[in-house]
Amino acid sequence: MERGMISVDRWAQGSQAYFLTHLHADHTVGLTPTWKWGPLFCSQVTAKLFLTKFDQFNKLSLLRILDLGRWYSLPLFSPSSGQPVTIQVMAIDAHHCPGAVMYLFRGEFGCMLYTGDFRWETVDPRAEIARGMLLEALKGVKLDILYLDNTYCDPSYCFPSREDASRQVVDIISSHPNHDIVISIDSLGKEDLLFYISKKLKTKDIFTTNTSLTRIRAIPRYSFSMETLQALNLMRPTVGIMPSGLPWMKKIFSGPGNVVGPSPSHGVTCSKTRKQNGVLAITEICNEYIYTVPYSDHSCFSEIKKFVELLQPTDIRGTVSSSPSNVEPRNFFGNQKPFGEVRAGKHEGPQVRSPIETVESILARRERIIKRCGRLISRHFISRLDRVRLLRRLRRGIKITDSEFSP
């Protein structure tokens, strides 16, 4: 395809149509509320999340929602000849985080698939549907280029399905019936895990910000540390679960689908790096509070391999340049012509909203808070740094109280 036609997860001026695979921050660099370079296509779920994230998005008319599994025709033009060109696109569930999709394009240039970030588990019924859509759409068609999420495209990356990992998390929680549990999460991507936990443990309130109702809490990953766990343990016996410890998993799990034993980090010495005089030194710190579980929203190597073998693309291009091994996918597949923060003495609940809360009510509430915030900001004459800090927190949906404005 010519340059100047479409962009996927890239937000520079110069394309005629822009595609967003999912809402993680590293895929939206350059995308701002003042977006104006062209129509922005995404899934229904991403569109909803998008509007809560970019609440001042002023070009609603540029947002285009794509249903999954349907072909859409885009009338574009060739930048070189000026002639009209039609491109067809289909969005397919990528099983990465809520709303994440892959995009399948076809046109005069041939056929290409951009996976975005994706996980290709075969056991999940949702994955079955995506698989069906993909195969149906590609029936009798040669896939010319596969733009592939090659994050873990190295045979040494071998970890279990998210359901297995979720089971491990539940086992850890069950084996600590009298402990508080804190689970480190990012703002988007561990919802299924939290839902699984609440379902298996029959937690009464599925999601709540009232921390007195539950011993299991989700906290932001950036506030999850050894120090945090030690501080929490001064108050109540608490274990922390990190559903993401993948780099440490390299070569630990010997095969796909293996039953995974107790978390390897528990009771095992963890290492921490510290900078001394500009030189990296390793400080060994033993911790007894933290479990890591290999819960990944990216495909492991065997899943990537299966995916590539299924699609038989003519060419493959990795989309993650800083992939661990920094390995081009084709090396492996031949040239295939083929919430809250924890503070001293106090913590707020998970930053997970009730599923019944609508986008409209979130936006309306946010609007009210921002208005009130504006009044308080001018009344208290706070510094720019404090203001930036407050606005960032507002954007994340964290509750702001009057005391935050105290001089």
Add this chain to the structure above:
DNA sequence: GCGATCAGGT
């Protein structure tokens, strides 16, 4: 004064 972006951290 403000949003956007970078560097450096977890």
Add this chain to the structure above:
DNA sequence: CACACCTGATCGC
């Protein structure tokens, strides 16, 4: 050693 996302500083309109 990944990923996603935080903070504070700086840039540029």
